[in-house]
Amino acid sequence: MALIQSNQVGANTDEMALVRAAKQGDVSAFEELVRRYDRNVFRIANHITHNAEDAEDVVQEAFLKAYQNLNRFQEQSKFYTWLVRIAVNEALMKLRRRRSDKTVSMDQDIETEEDTIPREIADWAPNPEQQFKQEELKQLLQKTIQGLPPSFRAVFVLRDVEGLSTEETAEALDLSIPAVKSRLLRARLQLRERLNKYFKNPQKDGNNR
Amino acid sequence: MTCAEFLKELTDYLDDALDSRTRAELEDHLVWCHECFVVCDTTKKTISIYRESKLYELPDDLRGRLHNAIVSKCKSKKPDAAAPDDKSKR
Numbered sequence: 001m002a003l004i005q006s007n008q009v010g011a012n013t014d015e016m017a018l019v020r021a022a023k024q025g026d027v028s029a030f031e032e033l034v035r036r037y038d039r040n041v042f043r044i045a046n047h048i049t050h051n052a053e054d055a056e057d058v059v060q061e062a063f064l065k066a067y068q069n070l071n072r073f074q075e076q077s078k079f080y081t082w083l084v085r086i087a088v089n090e091a092l093m094k095l096r097r098r099r100s101d102k103t104v105s106m107d108q109d110i111e112t113e114e115d116t117i118p119r120e121i122a123d124w125a126p127n128p129e130q131q132f133k134q135e136e137l138k139q140l141l142q143k144t145i146q147g148l149p150p151s152f153r154a155v156f157v158l159r160d161v162e163g164l165s166t167e168e169t170a171e172a173l174d175l176s177i178p179a180v181k182s183r184l185l186r187a188r189l190q191l192r193e194r195l196n197k198y199f200k201n202p203q204k205d206g207n208n209r
Numbered sequence: 210m211t212c213a214e215f216l217k218e219l220t221d222y223l224d225d226a227l228d229s230r231t232r233a234e235l236e237d238h239l240v241w242c243h244e245c246f247v248v249c250d251t252t253k254k255t256i257s258i259y260r261e262s263k264l265y266e267l268p269d270d271l272r273g274r275l276h277n278a279i280v281s282k283c284k285s286k287k288p289d290a291a292a293p294d295d296k297s298k299r
Contacts, residue, residue, distance in 0.1 A: 022288070023288055025287045025288060027280060027283050027284050030280075030283055031276075031280055034276060034279055034280070035276070038267060038272060038275065038276065039266070039267045039272075042265060042267040042275075043264070043265045043266075043267075046264075046265035047264075047265065055265070056271070056275065059275050059279075060275060060278055060279055060282075063279045063283075064279060064282055064283065064286075067279075067283045067286070067288060068286060068288055068289050069288070069289060070288040071288050071289060072289075117216075118216075118244075118248050121244045121247050121248060122247070122251075123247055123250075123251075124250075124251050124254055128254070128258075129258050129262075137262065138262060138263075138264055141258070141259060141262050141264055142264060145259070145264075156259070160256045160259060160260060161259055161260055161264075166224070166226075181220055181221070184220050185216075185217075185219060185220040188219075188220065188223075188252050188255060188256065189216075189219075189248075189252065191255045191259070192248070192251050192252045192255040195251075195255055195258070196251070199251075199254075
C-alpha cells in the first residue's frame with residue numbers, strides 16, 4: 001500500500017517562481033503560498049497542540065516567520081517541507097509553554113520494545129468507522145491520537161495524514177530516517193491498539209494473548 | 210520469519226518500501242499467521258481511517274480571518290535581508 005499522496009505533484013514547477021517573487025517582497029505571490037498550505041499547517045498545528053487557539057496562532061506565526069525568513073530558504077527542499085518545519089517548531093513551543101514539565105521534544109520520548117508488541121488481536125468490523133456518527137468519530141479519533149507522545153503524533157500526522165515522504169518528515173522534524181521509521185511504527189501500532197476497543201468486531205471473540 | 214521480525218518490517222511493508230525478497234517472506238508469514246494478518250489489516254485500517262477522517266478542517270470564516278491577518282502583517286514587513294534594489298522599488 002503506497003501511502004504517499006500525490007496532491008502536490010506538479011505544484012512544484014511554479015512554486016519556486018512564487019517563492020522567488022515573494023522573496024522580492026511580492027505579497028500576492030506569498031498569498032498564493034498561504035492559500036496552498038494554510039489547511040495543512042492548521043491540521044498539523046492542531047494535532048500537535050491539541051488546542052484551537054494555539055493552532056490559530058501557529059498558523060499566523062509560521063507563515064509570518066516563513067515570509068520574513070524567505071531569504072534563508074535555500075531552495076534545496078520543497079517550500080512546503082521548509083514551512084512544515086517552521087510550523088512544527090512553533091507548535092512545539094506552544095506545547096512547552098502550556099506544559100509545566102517543559103520536556104516536549106522530538107528526541108525525548110522513551111522507547112521500549114514492549115510498545116510494539118500488540119496486546120490485543122481482534123478482527124475489526126468491515127467498516128468499523130461507520131458505526132459512529134461523524135462528529136462522534138472525530139472526537140474519538142482526536143482523543144485517541146492525543147494519547148500518543150507528541151513526537152509520535154507529529155510523525156504520524158506528517159507521514160500518514162499529510163502524506164510527506166519519510167525523508168521529508170525527517171527533514172521537517174529534524175530527526176534521522178531510522179528515528180522517523182521507529183516512531184511511525186510505534187504510532188501506528190499504538191493507535192491501532194487504542195482503536196481496538198471501539199472497532200473490534202462484536203460478532204467475533206477477540207483472542208487475547 | 211517470526212512475528213517479531215514481521216512487526217519490525219511492518220511499517221516498510223505498508224509503505225511499499227521493502228525489497229522483493231523480504232516482501233515475499235513477509236507475505237508468506239501472513240498466509241499462516243492469523244494474528245499478524247489481523248495486526249497488519251487493522252493497522253492499514255487505522256491509517257486509512259485517520260487519513261479520511263478530515264480532522265481539524267479549517268473553517269472558511271476562520272480561514273478568511275487568518276488569511277487577512279497574515280497578509281496585512283506581511284504588507285507591513287519585507288523578507289529580511291532582501292537586496293537593497295528590490296526594497297527601493299517597492
